[in-house]
Amino acid sequence: MSRPKLYPQRVIDEFENIFLLAPNNLHSQRLNRYYKYLTKPLKSMPFYLIIPLSVSIAMLAYALLGRLIIHLVTLLQHGF
Amino acid sequence: MDFKDLIFSLFASSVLFIRRSIFLVIAPYKTMRKVARDEDSIQPVLIMGLILVYFFFASSLRSHVYHPIILFEVTLINLALTILFFAILRLVFLSEKKVNLRPFLILFTYTLIPTLIWFLVNSFLFRLLPPPRTFSLLGRGFSLIYLSFSIAILFWKIIITYLAIRYSTTFTFFRIIYSSLLYLLIVIPYSVLLYSFGLFRIPFL
Numbered sequence: 249m250s251r252p253k254l255y256p257q258r259v260i261d262e263f264e265n266i267f268l269l270a271p272n273n274l275h276s277q278r279l280n281r282y283y284k285y286l287t288k289p290l291k292s293m294p295f296y297l298i299i300p301l302s303v304s305i306a307m308l309a310y311a312l313l314g315r316l317i318i319h320l321v322t323l324l325q326h327g328f
Numbered sequence: 329m330d331f332k333d334l335i336f337s338l339f340a341s342s343v344l345f346i347r348r349s350i351f352l353v354i355a356p357y358k359t360m361r362k363v364a365r366d367e368d369s370i371q372p373v374l375i376m377g378l379i380l381v382y383f384f385f386a387s388s389l390r391s392h393v394y395h396p397i398i399l400f401e402v403t404l405i406n407l408a409l410t411i412l413f414f415a416i417l418r419l420v421f422l423s424e425k426k427v428n429l430r431p432f433l434i435l436f437t438y439t440l441i442p443t444l445i446w447f448l449v450n451s452f453l454f455r456l457l458p459p460p461r462t463f464s465l466l467g468r469g470f471s472l473i474y475l476s477f478s479i480a481i482l483f484w485k486i487i488i489t490y491l492a493i494r495y496s497t498t499f500t501f502f503r504i505i506y507s508s509l510l511y512l513l514i515v516i517p518y519s520v521l522l523y524s525f526g527l528f529r530i531p532f533l
Binding site: 269292298301303317318322 | 461
């Protein structure tokens with residue numbers, strides 16, 4: 249006689265997914281906390297963070313390097 | 329497997345591939361976790377097929393020294409070497425006797441999607457707004473947008489590659505950083521070598 253299923257297959261699959269890997273351990277409570285804090289926004293919809301960050305970096309690079317950025321873009325455009 | 333089954337599995341894999349490519353933007357963590365558990369070998373073939381199509385498209389825009397097939401073969405070798413590198417690291421660090429290469433293959437092929445998107449957009453822009461860029465207001469504005477786009481794609485690529493290494497090797501954060509640095513130590517001279525042979529200006533990695 250087969251045993252009755254306690255949980256639906258979807259729940260079992262989700263748990264298997266979650267426990268596919270052991271959580272990251274950075275060997276320090278504080279580092280683990282920072283790691284979780286920093287990676288949380290990257291797990292879903294990372295572009296909400298990536299786009300403003302990329303624009304800021306590009307602006308900062310332009311402010312620091314000036315015309316060199318224009319040459320860099322020309323170089324990158326030839327990159328394919 | 330008869331022809332009908334082949335067509336159905338090809339269609340199913342294509343739908344799954346499109347869905348996963350979209351979800352790599354929305355939820356990269358969950359998507360890569362699903363990809364890691366996948367056993368479908370058609371999806372990597374589809375991605376590599378797209379890359380081959382891209383090389384033919386790029387050669388129509390700009391004359392390369394080498395035939396697109398040769399560039400594609402070099403890309404295949406790059407991918408195989410990357411997979412082998414991380415598989416060997418897993419064998420060494422985790423003291424395992426053998427390793428299943430299928431998750432490595434599927435995960436690392438998916439890491440080529442940001443690269444493909446960047447190269448594709450770059451090719452279109454090359455056609456639309458051919459370089460050199462000027463110092464006019466519009467030229468500077470375009471340069472800033474282009475640079476922001478390139479940095480954003482680079483960040484996305486780093487996230488996806490990190491997840492690919494994490495799920496294929498099961499390494500923890502610091503070990504991923506060390507192995508990535510070791511990988512870069514090999515990749516940078518290798519890229520210079522490819523450049524000196526005129527194969528790639530920016531390597532398709």
